[in-house]
Amino acid sequence: MGVKIFPLPERTVAAYKTASPLHSRSKTHFSNPKNKSKSRKFMAALSFYLLLTWIFLLSLFRARFAEELCHADESSALLEFKRSFRTNTTDRRCVHPKVHSWSLDGSGDCCSWDGIECDAATGRVIALDLSSSCLSGTLSPNTTLFRLVHLELLNLAFNSFNLSSIPYGFGNLSRLKHLKLSISDFSGEIPHDISQLSELVSLDLSTSLPETLHLPNMGNIVHNLTGLKELDLSFVSLLSPIPPVLANFSSLTSLRLVHCGLNGDFPVSIFQLPNLEVLRIAGSLPSSLGNLSHLTSLDLPGNNLRGQIPVSFANLTQLRSLWLSSNNLSGDTLEWVVNLTKLTYMGISGNRFSGEFPSSFENLKQLAVLDLSRNDLHGDIPGTLWNLKCLQWLSLESLNLNGVLDVNDLFKLKSLRSLQLSFNNISFTKSFITATTLKLSDLSLDSCNLTEFPQFIGYLSKLKRLDLPHNKIRGTIPSWMWKNSKESLNYIDLSHNLLTGFENNHTDLPFPSLEYLDVSSNLLETTLPVPPPSVVLYSVSKNFLSGQVPTSICGVSSLAVLDLSDNSLNGTLPPCLGSIAPLIYLNLARNKFSGVIPHVYPDGCALKMINLRENQLGGIVPISLGNCRMLEYLNLGGNQINDTFPFWLSELPYLKIVGLQSNEFHGPIEGHVRQLNFTSLQILDLSNNNFNGKLPSKLLQSCRAMKVTVGQDELAYMDINQWLDLSSTLVSGSMITYAMTLMNKGMKREYVKIPDILMAIDLSSNKFEGFIPELIGDLKSLRILNLSNNFLNGSIPPSLANLTVLESLDLSLNNLEGEIPQQLTSLTFLAVFHVSHNQLSGPIPRGTQFDTFGSCSFEMNEGLCGSPLPNKCTNGDNAPPPPSSFDVDNEEKSLFDLGWKIVLVGAGVGFLVGVMLENLIIDEKSRWFLHYSKRMAKGCQRVRKALADRKICS
Structure with a gap:
């Protein structure tokens, strides 16, 4: 050439x-x-x-x-990134799996791969756009993306990163101008090294999952990003006020801080930014907002706004969109909306507006969306509301509405698609003129005190979502309800009613598009209805279902949540249950299932929760459960499982709750050579089994989550922490909480919701022996500790005083000796303390919580004295005062300060011990025999009396 x-x-x-x-x-x-x-x-x-x-x-x-068309180091980094994820084409955010084109076969030029742009001169990757690429998995802290140091654009929006943290390391990508991580299921704290990206022009970290992402100090992130034109942190929890430095960002054209929980004063100077076109924020409502007469959109939801709407709002005559939802705004009138005749969207839900239901909306002829829910409005719905012909979405939930609604009025709204009337006391007329042209697709009548199904439902041909829980609807479920909508129905919730079955006992449900079906907490007496293959969530718990679970349940290939608990189902479990790929929540508790636990759990098993408690299952715990790496909750209690401790459970990094109580588990735990690593464990219940040997110190030592002090600022509950992605809506995983029964404060307690701060260990009613290890004192977040009814000996370790939030401590029915440590009086949360039926001696500590414990907490210890027991101490009633603080190091130091005389005495005692050691060794077996003979002689009497006492004390 x-x-x-x-x-x-x-x-x-x-x-x-x-x-x-x-x-x-x-x-x-x-x-x-x-x-x-x-x-x-x-x-x-x-x-x-x-x-x-x-x-x-x-x-x-x-x-x-x-040569520089594709650099080997960058193509390698990209391929490694691809391998760390799977593609989920069923995710509704998925448009095209761009990484499918990434391969060294064929065109090995990474610059030609989908979503990648390279610099024409250097061949370096400068743009990576993987938005809506169906990615599913965890973005690891050492992701290979950080090796693409020439990137100027990175877009990972609309994927699913499984609530993983945004990793620290974006500071390495110093050339980034555009960073977009929105709507991709991240959680945790936004890393502060993003502040190093001084070239950024647009930053979008918004999320659709409230309270999952948080930013402690917004100023620390943005102070160096002075070139920003677009900033979107919507639904990110901002834990500090908006920094005034934002008012200096003269290039800013778009600022979105919707539902950020803002606090403090909003810098009013931001309203003077010369290039600002889109403003979606909140802080305190300044009256100067009324001067912005050209505003067309004002979005201020979820940001702790207080007080009344300024009168100047009436000047915002060009407004088309107004959102003030989820604040603390108040006022006894909504007349300020009269002049806002161009409004198309209006939402003021979740405030404290009061008074009669307003009639001022009659002027707002263009309204398409109106949300007045969760306020203190009351009275009848004015007839003028039914004249808003453009209405598509109407929410009047929780407004104390009463009376009978004329269905003919409802049918006047020809464009209406969504009607939310939940939490009112209403009913509907039975006679009406049918209007099959009604476009209503979403009907919510939760907690409306309904006693029968509204008849107009049968005429809705476009209905997708039917929400009727927490009513008083009786009898069978009629088939006429969905005669016109069975093809379109996507979501059905009939839970918490008085329903007894399906009409003509038809359990085959004819809904080809159905994804959500909840008929729990009713009176259903039938065999298990098998849902259609499209169902994602299926709950029929708390009914009277009987018979076996058909294997056809495994044909529900989209199933993510299956709850059949609290019924009378029997037979063996279908072996294919563990093979349903999307299944994350399996609850079969409190039935009559027998046989063995299914053994097939393939690699990639997505299960987070397995609850099989209180059935008649036997066999062993299948080791294939170890493939369920996401497992957080495992409860097999109250069955007939005959197995040794499943040590492989410690390899599950997210495991929080293990319940193996009331089975036939046996053998030692402590002597196993396997390295244990229960880093996330919060609740461990091994009670009522046949475990023996020493207390499992290695297991307890690995429980890192119990060693971290947990704050109590907000009461949260353990749940599956994952959103269910239906085609028509997102369902929060916080609706699906974990439950458990634990011995607490002397009695069984059913936790329908488990508080996030609850840490508990129950090893009672086994055959553990030996000393209580001092290291238990490291588990500072423990609230419940039960070691009762074992063969433990030695003394009560003073280190238990480190368990400062302990509420219940049961060491009864053992062979413990010595005195009760005075340091335990520092446990100010201790509500229950049981040390009865031991061999303790000395004075009972006095003060704080110990003055509230009854005699049954201490009885059957012949050497104990002092209140509340009848036998007095020889040195008086009062025990020595407790030390001001418990400090092992100080106590050890004090031993060295005792003086040379005590040292000599110690040496003499040591000599005598050495002389006697041989006789002690020789006599060991004899003492053991005498000790256990004495114990066996008293055994039955002690146990019977202890159980009787415990009932009295509780």
Whole structure:
């Protein structure tokens, strides 16, 4: 092929001449006629040499450019990133799985792969757009994305990162101008190294999952991002006021801080930013907002606004969108909306507006969306509301409405798609003119005191969502309800009613599009209805279902939540249950299932929760459960499982709750050579089994979550912490909480919701022996500790005083000796303390909680004395005062300060111990026999009396 020759630039020739030694010669050398011929030859040779050099350099550059189309290190990083995720094309955010085109086969040029743009000159990856690419998985802290240091644009929006944290490391991508991580299921704290991206023009970290992402100090993030044009932190919990420095961001055109929980004063100077076009924020409502008469959109939801609406709001006549939802705004009138005749969208739900239901909306002829729910409005719905012909979405939930609604009025709203009337006391007329043209697709009548199904439902041909829980509807479920909508229905909730079955006992449900079905907490007496294959959530718990679970349940290939608990179902469990790929929540508790636990749990098992308690299951715990790496809750209590402790459970990194109580587990735990790592464990219940050997110190030592002090600012509950993505809506996983029964404060307690701060260990009613390890004192967040009814001996470790939030401590029915440590009086939360039926001696501590414990907490310890027991201490009633604080190091130090006399006495005692050691060793078996003979002789009587006492004390 031909080579194009470029002339050498004059600057290059001049530079070459300057650098050449020939240039330093005198001009006379070249002016000499004898030398002219030589000079011409020399210059010709020089020109030819320079030409060859130029051609050679060009060829190098061309070769270099060809090689730089794709750098091996970047294609390797991209492929490794691809391998760390799976693609989920069922996610409704999924548009196209761009990473499917990434391969070294065929075109190995990463610059030609979908979603990737390279610099034309260097071949470096400068843009990575994987938005809506169906990615599903965890973005790890050492993600290979941080090796793409030339990136200027990174877009990971609309994927599913399974509530993983946004990793620290974005500061490495110093050239980034556009960063978008929105609506991708991140959680935790936004890393502060994003502040190092000084070139950023747009930053979007918004989320659709409230309270999952938080930012402690917004100022620390944005102070260095002065070139920002677009900033979106919507639904991110901002834990500090808006920094005034934002008012200096003169390039800012869009600021979105919707539902951020803002506090403090809002910098009013932000309203003066010259280029601001979109403003979605809140703080205190300044009256100066009324001066912005050109505003078309004002969105201030979820930001702790207080007080009344300024009168100046009536000047915002150009407003088309107004959102003030989820604040603390008040007022006894809504007349300020009269002038806002161009309003299309209006939402003021979740405030404290009061008074009669307003009639002022009759002027708002263009309203398409109106949300007045969760206020203190009351009275009848004015007839003028039914004249708003453009209404598509109407929410009047929780407004203390009463009376009978005329269905004919409802049918006047031909464009209405969503009607929310929950939490009112209403009913509907039975006679009406049918209007099959009604477009209503979403009907919510939760807690409306209904006693029968409203008949107009049967005429809704577009209905997708039917929400009727917490009413008083009786009898069978009629088939006429969905005669026109069975093809379209996507969501049905009939829970918490008085329903007894399906009409004509039809358990085959004819809903090809159904994804959500909840008929729990009714009176259903039938066999298990099998839902259609499209169902994602299926709950029929708390009914009277009987019979077996058909294997056809495994054909529900989309099933993520299955709750059949609290029924009378029997037979064996379908072995295919563990193979339902999307299943994350399996609750079969409190039935009559027998046989063994299914053994098939493939790699990639998504289960987070398994509850099989209180059935008749036997066999062993299948080791294949170890494939369920996301498992957080495992409760197998109240069955007939005959197995040793499943040590492999410690390999499950997210496991929080383990319940193996009331089975036939046996053998030691402590002596196992496996390294245990229960880092996330919060509740461990191994009670009422046949475990033996020493208390499992290695297991307890690995419980890192119990060693961290947990705050109590907000009461939260353990749940599956994952959103269910239905085609028509998102369902929060916080609706699906974990439950458990625990011995607490002397009695069984059913936790329908488990508080996030609850930490509990119950090893009672086993055959553990030996000392209570001091290291239990490291588990500072423990609230319940039950070691009762074992063969423990030795003394009560003073380190238990470190368990400062302990509420219940039961050490009864053991062989503990010595005194009750005085340091335990520092446990100010201790409500229950049982040490009865031991061999303790000395005075009972006095003060704080110990003055509230009855005699049954201490009885059957012959050597104990003092109140509340009848036998007095020889040195008086009062025990020595408790130390001001418990400090092992200080106590050990004090031992060295006792003086030389005590040291000599100690040496003498040590000599005597050495002399007696041989006799003690020889006599060990005899003492053991006498000790346990004595225990066996008293055993039955002690247990019976202890159980009787416990009933009295509780």
